[in-house]
Amino acid sequence: MTQERFQLEDAVLAHYLPRNMFRFRDMNTSSPYLQAGVVTNDGKCFVLNIRLSGFPTSKPKVYVEEMLRTKSGALMDSASAPNHTLTAWNGWTQLCHYNDASWTNDVSLWKVYLKCRLWLEMYQAHMRTGKNMDYYLNHQH
Template structure:
């Protein structure tokens, strides 16, 4: 990511989130990432981990920094179209937020954050109701 793009992404995130809710890390290495906190409407707290090594030309992989479980207790540790998850990393659940074919380099980290926040809201609804994630999340082009 260029310095100009980094400054823009940082400014957009700072416009919408308090500075203590996100942090860019290891930006001068081969494994840069963004950590961003999410507090859902019901008060649950999560930390999202955005892998940025190919961003913005490639979509960032986004993980919840924990292994989530379904309402029935099953680990969300694999690719699942009904749960909208991808392969885990570091013991963390990976969220599906964009179809590879729909990714463009002008998508901001803020927009990715919003999609992941929406996923977490639907996950919390799944935990309350037991309805499958697919009930709340439909595959869309973007």
């Protein structure tokens, strides 16, 4: 990521989030990432780990810094179309946030954050109801 793009992404995130809710880490290494806190509408806190190697040219991998489980207790550690998850890494659930065909260099980290926040809201609804995240994507009115 160029310095200009980094400054733009940082400014956009700072516009929408308090500074203590996100932090860029290891930016001068081969494994840079963004850590960002999410508080869902029901008050549950999560930490997103957005891997920036290759960003913005390629879609960043996004993990929740914990291994999530379904309402029935199954690990969310593998690819699941109904739950919009991908293969886990580092013991963390990976979220599916953008279709590869939809990814462009113009997508901001703020948009990635918003999609993952939406996923986490659907996850919390799943924990209340047992319905897959897919249900909420297909039944929005």
